[in-house]
Amino acid sequence: MPAHAPTSPLGPDPLARERAHLAASRAALRAMREDVESLDIRDVTANWVNAAVLQSQIEDRIKALADLTHTPLFFGRLDYLHAPGRELAEGAGGEQFYIGRRHVHDSDGDPMVIDWRAPVSQPFYRASKKDPLDIALRRRFGYTGGDLTAYEDEHLTDPTEAAQTSKLLQAEIERPRVGPMRDIVATIQPEQDEIVRSGLSGSVCVQGGPGTGKTAVGLHRVAYLLYAHRERLARTGTLVIGPNRSFLHYIEQVLPALGELEVRQSTVDDLVATHVEVRGTDDPAAAVIKGDARMAEVLRRAVRSHVSVPTEPVVVVRGSRRWRIPAYELEEIVGELLARDIRYGAARDALPQRIAHAVLVRMEQAGEAPDDRIQDAVARNPAVKAAVKAIWPPVDPAKLVHRLLSDPDFLAAQAEGVLSPDEQKAILSTKPARSARAAKWSSADAVLIDEAQDLVSRTHSLGHVVLDEAQDLSPMQYRAVGRRCTTGSATVLGDLAQGTTPWATESWAEALAHLGKPDAAVEELTAGFRVPREVIAYASRLLPTISPGLAPVSSVRETPGSLEVRQVADLDTAVVAACKESLRHEGSIGLIAADARIPALTEALSAAGHTYLSPGEETTAASRLTLVPASLAKGLEYDYVVLDEPSAVVDGEPDERTGLRRLYVALTRAVSGLTVLHRTPLPPQLATP
Structure with missing residues (x-):
């Protein structure tokens, strides 16, 4: 045609x-x-x-x-x-x-x-x-x-x-990628359209390899839902969650270009760091345990441990009469509230009314006719308030988590039968701060505090949440996102082969269970629209190692791309030359390297007179070259990519499998051409012809 x-x-x-x-x-x-x-x-x-x-x-x-x-x-x-x-x-x-x-x-x-x-x-x-x-x-x-x-x-x-x-x-x-991510309304494919137009009531999980358009599909689904259910979502709100701020900056113009201006964007870290400031880091072993779903049970026990069994009666004085509620009856009231397993704060608010109701029953038995105003007055009685404070004291989530992570005895009591002694030792602070205010909280700690906050008072639920790069979340992070859409729906986007955190999920069924959406439909996109077939075929050599059984992406692009893999003696010089050559082409250029290599490449580019951007910055007339640490490459795309020293990307991760997954991400950022330069031997999966 x-x-x-x-x-x-x-x-x-x-x-x-x-x-x-x-x-x-x-x-x-x-x-x-x-x-x-x-x-x-x-x-x-x-x-x-x-x-x-x-x-x-x-x-x-x-x-x-x-x-x-x-x-x-x-x-x-x-x-x-x-x-x-x-x-x-x-x-x-x-x-x-x-x-x-x-x-x-x-x-x-x-x-x-x-x-x-x-x-x-x-x-x-x-x-x-x-x-x-x-x-x-x-x-x-x-x-x-x-x-x-x-x-x-x-x-x-x-x-x-x-x-x-x-x-x-x-x-x-195949149009060159210059600047931030753009919409795909002119190119949506039938299988993508089915996901975009799926209903608001159901949650959807999209497994998609590099270049299959899963992020664009998720954003366009938000735009569609806002069109089809505008009044409802205007009341309940929508949220897009991305892996980092560079990624959010890259995608931030897609929805406004479609006329949608009210969608909030956030990272998981920003979402949960509203309670405390994150200033510290965890070693991988501690982070994995803190992110384990078992921590939810430890926190639940810790919150409920503040409830005390009543040992003294409550005596309410009104005028010349004294009304006595014995300790055993108070214990029954407390037991009933605990059995209902409602949030700690809601139960604490209900306790004075329950005690006041017991007093009113005695008043009625004595021939009086009290009304709701009398019950409210009794609930505010100093004796009742003192009893509530003693039985069901207020809980500060940050102070609670601080105590858990700094008091071995308290942690042992709450984690008995849940965490092993070695696991408990791994998450205890070696030099605990004197107070929660002085603590250097990590990202994983902030998620624990968020969980504790929800145990005390319900988290506000939104109408729809989009979660991108979901494969990298811990079970506790899934729970944090899930409680933001308990009464709404979710669109979960990710690629199991691109999981690069120590706690990366191996199964969407497991991830969706932690999210609270076990019945979500799982759709798989395998047609690649972004990465040239030569490049995706080369990167797919890693799949049997990093994600066995996952179907490789099949590129549907007709225009051939370029792939060059070359061993060099002087790596820095060769990389600068490759960037200069790539800049002869139209479009954006990404130089991706292991995080540890960034300082050396910064110096080499500056010495050669090349100006460059940071991830997420828009290309300008002055520079189309972006220097990208491998840890920030996920979700980004460039017309031409120069990949520096693959073995360094692999070695920069705590284990080989995670390193190979990070390399898979770096290899699949190119839209038109990829140049791989290495001085040390390639990983064996890529060295084969």
Whole structure:
């Protein structure tokens, strides 16, 4: 199906008509924006609070209606055989629909561009020659910058036209990666679309190798859910969780480009560090134990250990009467609250009311007629408050975790039968701080405090959470994320072969159980759209070692990539030369190296006069080269990658398997070409021909 250029001036010019529609659509979008800008909030509210809220909503709407000049307003067209129903077509009665990133209508309210998330747009991604879904023609548009320069037609119901691969689609997939991650609304594949449009009520786990688009699918699913369930998610909130801030910076423009501005982004560390400041680190052995799901039981016991068995009665004096609740009855009340296994703080709040109720029963037995006001007054009685403080004292989560990690006897009592003596010793502080305030908390400690906080008072649950690079989370981190969506759903994204933490999960079933979503559907993406087949085939040599049984990615790219593996004598000089050669190509360049090699490469690049960026920074006219520590490479992509000394990447990890997984990540960041330079021998998996 060839892409079309303008026809003769004497004949019909479809491209000119499409350009005219683009111009008219842009004008309509400007008019929509001007209508919002012209709103005077003084006409609708006199309350300053409501006015402030409305003004904020208007500003967000104006931002959402921005016309990004270098981003196509629409990228496709559908010609239906029959007019879809009015509901399906968003009120439009015609048979031709332009599909774009957002809805645009004219002054009469008729749609000029249909949002890609609307039901009427779905055949753009799902229709085929075998199942045309009532589509006669699907047209794709090609752009140069923001200018419409070509189109390509598929006549899905024409038996004389054979199915062919779209060259415009292929070109869009293989377009150079310059700057932050972009949306993929023009290139979503049928298997990806099924995941994107899956319902809000169910959770989904996407296993996808490098370049399969799992991150983009997760972000587009958020955009779709916000479109389909906007009111509900506006109340409950949405959250995207990434592995590090560089990654979040890389993806942060995807949702705003789709008109979605209200999605919060965070790392797990930032999510749980709201209770304490993280200033310390753990050795790997301690971090693994602190991240083990068994710590949840240790913390539960530690919290409940603060409850004391009542030994004294409660005597409430009201006027001339004394009402006595014996210790055995108090013990029954406490036992009932413990048996309900409700949160510690909620039970503590309920205890004075339960004691007051016991007093009111005695009042009624004595012929009085107390009401709710009397019960509330009794619950506030000094004797009742003193009893509650003695029986069910308040618990500070940070102080509790500090005591666990610094008091061997307390830890032993709570961890008996759960952690071995050696495991207990591994997590105890060798030089404990005098107080929780002075402690140098690690990231794993912050997760424990977050768990303890949830045992005391319920964590707020969101409507939907996207968790990317999920394979690297510990069981306790999964629990921390899971309690943020106990009443909502989740999209879990990851690749088991890219697990590079000592606690990386080996099974999605296990991970989803810790997350609290054991019934989540697990989908696997194996078609690679980013990494050239030469590069992914080379990296896949590591799979039998790092993740046996996992299906390798099959690249669907038609344009061949480049792969060069070369042993050199002077590594620094060769790396600088390779970067210079890569910069001759269009697009972004990533120099990936073991973290320990970064200082030497920094010096070599500076000596050669090369300016470079840090991971997550946008490429500029001054520099398209990014120096990337291997520990931060996950989730990033570059047109051309120079990989420095693979053996150093492997040796930088605590064990060989984790090191090979880190290397697998580094090898699969390239979109067009990969150059591997080494002085020492390659790992044997890569040394084979």
